[in-house]
Amino acid sequence: MEVVIASSPVDAGIGCWDLHSGAEQLRYRSCTSTPHGLACVGQRFLASSQLRDSSSSSGSILYWSWSKPQVEVKSFPAEPIHPLVSNSDGMYIIGGGSSGAIYFWEVASGRLLKRWHAHYRAVTCLFLSDDESLLVSGAEDGCIRVWSLFMVFDDIGMEMAKNPYEYSFSEHTLRVTDMVSGYGGCNAIIVSASEDRTCKVWSLSRGKLLRSIDFPSIIEAVALDPGEHVFYAGARDGKIYIASINAETTSSNSYGKHIIGTLSDNSKGVTCLAFSKDGILLVSGSEDGTIRVWDAKTHNIVRIYRLAKGPVNNVLVVRRPLYSNRQTSENSHSSFSRRHAPLLPPPLGKYVNSTDENVDSGAVSVPQTPSSDIMDAPYLSYHVLTKQISELQVFFIFLS
């Protein structure tokens, strides 16, 4: 089931709606998320980094399982964490700290595997490349850096390398507000938005700026058309600008060069954007607490959800596994499902623990259902029969 999940910096919980039917699902309570601080970890559970008042020195990351509204696991990292991402199989959670450090946790054990200084100012957004071997981080000072995760874990290689990062882009002059990356592994493009009122398109393979587009307003969120023909930029003025990524455009347009249209319904500022899996429905979160679903083909609003009085600052479109829906049927084949029931992992560790490195270096392997497919287990008797017949024939020939 494809669902829209959304959270807000004011305590409105995490809203969850079925994208296609529009029906609201469970609302997960007590969440005041940071921007980019909501993640769905391997489709198994939700995680969100929380806004903290400035007095507290530690951060807070909360977990919710799909089936319960209450917070199930609370972690308190060493500093407030802003953006939070997880890799696609949900093995790792990566968070960006307010000091500019990046934290890398193993979900199953909760161990903090790595912490490194990535930026001079707070990290504002993070994402993993297509093949999940590169991490891209953006910071408050406008700096964007590309990290090879292998390099990060290779202490020996790190010492030999000139820079710990692959690329460092400093063309943005103010805070980076959002980034997305396209298709194509190491040949992908990155689109970044910043408070300096520009969006920039980068080539990952060449480490170069391809295009910079000036917008009439600050862009808070970007989403990439899956065909990478255009990208959508949600602005503080309430419009979603459509900008061409690579096409030639004339400057005759009323919005500016490369901007070829808008989606707009005169609402308050757009804060976050996400595409559905079909690449047609675009979901936007707004300052006014609503979430709009647009049809990118027709430019019409398909649906509006209401999350909170305050602004929405995260929307995600995720696939929710079906088992959480069948809580009742789960009990029927109990032993099986208890084994499979998504027990949430332990809280995330605070510090990199170097002492236990020798003892515990296990990798957690998720349960796999053994294939009891009959196709896998061919019937034996026929082979045995033919084998024995040929043996017998040899025997008879030998006798005669």
Place this chain on the structure above:
Amino acid sequence: MAVFEHFQNLYDIRLKPRLLRSLIRDRVPDEKHPFSKPSELSIVVSAVKNHGLLSESSREAVDPKHMENWKSSIDAWIERLLLLVSSKMPDKCWAGICLLGLTCQECSSDRFLASYSVWFQKLLAQIQPPSDSHFVKVASCASLADLFTRLSGFSNIKKDVTSHAGKLIQPVLKLLTDDSSGAVWEGAVDLLCSIINFFPSSVHRHYESVEAAIVSKIMSGKCDSNISKKFVHCLALLPRSKGDEDSWSLMLQKILISINVDLNDAFQGLEEETKSNEVIKHLVPPGKEPPPPLGGNKMQGETSNQATEMSEQLILHRISMLMLCCCRMLTNPYPAQVIVPVRPLLVLVGRVLMVDGSLSQSLLPFLTVMQREFICSELPLLHLCGLDLLTGIIKRVRSQLLPHAADVVRLLTEYFRRCALPALRVKVYSILRILLISMGVGMAQYLAQEVVSNALVDLDSIAHGCGEASSTPCSKAASEGLLLPSYRKRKHGTITGFSEEQQGGVGTEMEAVKGKPITPIAVQTAALQALEALLTVGGALRSECWRQNVDLLLITVATNASNGGWANEEKDIFLLSDEPTSTRTDFQLAALRALLASLLSPARVRPPYLSQGLELFRRGKQETGTKVAEFCAHALLALEVLMHPRALPLVNFPSGDHPDFGQGFNCKFPKNIFSSGLKNNSPFPRGILGKDEIEPESNDDELYSSWLGNDEETEASASIPDKHLESRQELSEKDGRLSTEDHQAEKHPSDLPAGAQFPKEGDRGATDAAHMETGGIKDSIMAQSERVQEIIPNNDVRLQDKDVMVPTGDLTANVVEPNKGKIESSGSDSSKATPALSSEINNKVLMAAADANALPSDQGSLLTTSIVIEKGKKLVLEYNSDASKDSFPDIVDGEPDSD
């Protein structure tokens, strides 16, 4: 009897009971007559299987009477089988058991559910004393296994079946311990595997005894390797019968400790003694009790008694079998979440791979020469197991390899440098491939150098095996990375050498004569596959240092591989033994696949060997009905996008149920690709897809409408300032190459297409007229070209030359058509187009330069491609500048004359 007298055709169900009855009558043995021909049984089996004689089902509704008749015939069949199973004669009993197994598999569900319990009892009796025929026991095991396989499909009777299966364990274990025939062991272990697979909980109570029985079989080393592998498989499955995390981890821990102990014996004197403790330290955390030995305490007593007289042979056998078991445990799915002890596993693999038979420094005189010789002879096998285990680890932990990735890479690269045996190299290549594909570009950056340098060495013989006297120094250069000059030289060498080259096999033979090692085809295939993986994931990022060499290598290898003709797949099938061997077809396929990756992997300029590659794929596609043809068709499809790149907008297609159809925003979008102002990495599309605006009425086919541009658009593109800039930059870059190309073209006039040669003899007299005709455009071309292309001093000449061609009429239609457009344009609005066109020309010249960069022999086809695609006035310019390329040699030759 009248019911089954008639039947319509072979599908009529009235035929089935008839057939079945005659089988029972004529072929199935009975009590009275002696059973002389066991081969009769295979006729029975195939008849039953082909006609579905026991299925009791039909596609269409049938007369219940016919169904009844069929049913009664099956009743008779089963009655006969049960009679046979109870027979005193072992051969008849055997026949009955086999056919009962077949019946389990073939009969209808209802019948099966109604009678499986009876059949089970009958079969169970046959594996217990007093039955003593091996044949009967083996057949009973197989039939029982099939019974349970079929039962696994019915989840509603699971409890009942589990208790049945539980009754079976003791007798099966008894077969394993008491019987001495390998065939019986095999049958028993197969049955055990089926039960663990489908009804794991039935084994739960007997866990320890099953473990002990299997382990003792593996450890004894008395069974042949095939059966040993089955025992290993069964042991790896065993934890599933408990299905919890602990039993899996415990089993793995016990196996690892056991391997480690055996390794201590095997590697005595060949490695530092501390190595052993290192693994143990990771396996058993300090302060914790080590687990009981594998197979239970009784087992340990047995082995320690034997230990003294255990041969090296047996130790190595046990190590390899247990490593295989680890590997199986890692790769088999397991129903519970488990923690894979990655670190100890990696340390163990490292321990095995690092022993190469050289004596350890500290302890010299432990080993006799004989012992060492034996170890060295067996080491490759052990290494192979180690590499398999490594593969298993990588497959199991997936993304969680990340923290250990650097260690794995270091271990592998160090091993790869020393590893010289073909089978091992193949395995290392395959691991590298898995790592690259699963871990992406980050891994590619780590492994690129290693993969490329090793592959260059392994593919050296095929890449330039014969026709080159300087093969040895070249190969050295190849492994160290080629420089541009030598690369140029080599390119021509290989092209001219194509005809001389026979095929891979011959090439390697010749190498061997020169005293170089023959690289087996399997290694070459593996090297190609590794290169393919490297290009697939990491072709774009920081690949400059190796990319050029690899591209050249791959086109050369692919061309050479196909030169002896495409391999005959049928022939390969006949040669095929049980062992998976790498055939010439595999090699050719690998070469083509790697070539496709090299062409498709992102690059900043057009792939230099594009047209040769296309030619290869076209040729390969003609091999109807082969894998090569299949792949070539796929390759041509994939490459088409390279030719006509498309970034297609989201279009709102008209559809009935869409209420707000109509205002597709996208029809206003100018259609273009990643182009001019942005990215100069694809000069080709820039010229073609161009700056064309879509025509409003054709918004249903974006790509099509983008072709139909009009000239107004070019002004817009010219207004982008950085485009000029870039074009100029690129041109000046290209200048150097252009001039070399020019000289080459001069040296190989025969490479030029016929059309280009024609103007050489062309009528110079017409020059003036043509000059007049081209008018304003030509001036702008001149201005631009002169600035950037000093090597072509006289631009007039080449324009004129081409114009001359039209009247002669000796050109292809493709070339003539754009010329018509040209005349039109120069007549009407050439002046208006001037500023825009100049940049356009710039681009086209650039394109020509890029084209010229490709091999001269294929210029013709490139030219055609680009021209055919273009329509409208831009064609003129496109054409002219392309023409300029063709006429380069002409100009150089003819310049003095024309002035």
